[in-house]
Amino acid sequence: xxxxxxxxxxxxxxxxxxxxxxxxxxxxxxxxxxxxxxxxxxxxxxxxxxxxxxxxxxxxxxxxxxxxxxxxxxxxxxxxxxxxxxxxxxxxxxxxxxxxxxxxxxxxxxxxxxxxxxxxxxxxxxxxxxxxxxxxxxxxxxxxxxxxx
Amino acid sequence: xxxxxxxxxxxxxxxxxxxxxxxxxxxxxxxxxxxxxxxxxxxxxxxxxxxxxxxxxxxxxxxxxxxxxxxxxxxxxxxxxxxxxxxxxxxxxxxxxxxxxxxxxxxxxxxxxxxxxxxxxxxxxxxxxxxxxxxxxxxxxxxxxxxxx
DNA sequence: TATTGTTATACTCTATAACTATA
DNA sequence: TATAGTTATAGAGTATAACAATA
Numbered sequence: 001x002x003x004x005x006x007x008x009x010x011x012x013x014x015x016x017x018x019x020x021x022x023x024x025x026x027x028x029x030x031x032x033x034x035x036x037x038x039x040x041x042x043x044x045x046x047x048x049x050x051x052x053x054x055x056x057x058x059x060x061x062x063x064x065x066x067x068x069x070x071x072x073x074x075x076x077x078x079x080x081x082x083x084x085x086x087x088x089x090x091x092x093x094x095x096x097x098x099x100x101x102x103x104x105x106x107x108x109x110x111x112x113x114x115x116x117x118x119x120x121x122x123x124x125x126x127x128x129x130x131x132x133x134x135x136x137x138x139x140x141x142x143x144x145x146x147x148x149x
Numbered sequence: 150x151x152x153x154x155x156x157x158x159x160x161x162x163x164x165x166x167x168x169x170x171x172x173x174x175x176x177x178x179x180x181x182x183x184x185x186x187x188x189x190x191x192x193x194x195x196x197x198x199x200x201x202x203x204x205x206x207x208x209x210x211x212x213x214x215x216x217x218x219x220x221x222x223x224x225x226x227x228x229x230x231x232x233x234x235x236x237x238x239x240x241x242x243x244x245x246x247x248x249x250x251x252x253x254x255x256x257x258x259x260x261x262x263x264x265x266x267x268x269x270x271x272x273x274x275x276x277x278x279x280x281x282x283x284x285x286x287x288x289x290x291x292x293x294x295x296x297x298x
Numbered sequence: 299t300a301t302t303g304t305t306a307t308a309c310t311c312t313a314t315a316a317c318t319a320t321a
Numbered sequence: 322t323a324t325a326g327t328t329a330t331a332g333a334g335t336a337t338a339a340c341a342a343t344a
Contacts (some may be wrong), residue, residue, distance in 0.1 A: 020288040139169040
């Protein structure tokens, strides 16, 4: 509690870290889009497919997870469904609800997507186990000690 | 060099770190889009404006920095120019080139954008100086010790 | 000929509002 | 009446291909 600014201006070190985080974000995104493109998917399609590969979800819930309007989900699921990667199922409990679920083929594509995400390997390859533990702790604290989502 | 896999499957710790990085990326993006929206800018417009606030750039160079096709830059600059935040200037050295440059008003918006980026303060606020130094080192090594871009 | 920026085109993602079928 | 999903619409970003002006 040393700086008397109303807004608290970030110091040099903090700015450096923020820049580095920006670089990580940029790189992560590039590689994610690349991996998606390798499977002829857009970023949004890849994210939706990955979500569904864990469990079937109502369209509404899908929109919440993707942080977009429900009307958008319709189109994304439409395109994945046209490719046979996803299907819509009725919800026995509520006839208004449609559950989106991956097909077998979709599950395979989701797996391939996950595996072609180089980010899981390369950038961390240079770090020792001890350093990874350290990084994990720092990132957790940055994110507020809560495992988000 | 212990795992005899062809592809090398990431271990538990690595996967955890990758997930955390994913969470950081998601949060960074949300906050960036929010900050942009506060100034009635889209993400792409905000990125382009931020770039130009450092120095005027040819349309071509701008496309390289944004990692998109030059034809897209035309539209983004059009919209920023319509709002008076950016202008096109001739390049005295090459009459084919158009230099995009921020206006005074654009410079102000870019500054406001930078300041409303909470990511520079909040998430790092919980870390001590020593921890930030440690995080900086780890992120640098992750990014290959090269300060990218 | 090669390069710079633009235009034309088509597709995807996005939000908003209005609609339908259920609840 | 409230909710789930869809449709209609419009704007923005994206890539590709073709083009005019300049090098």
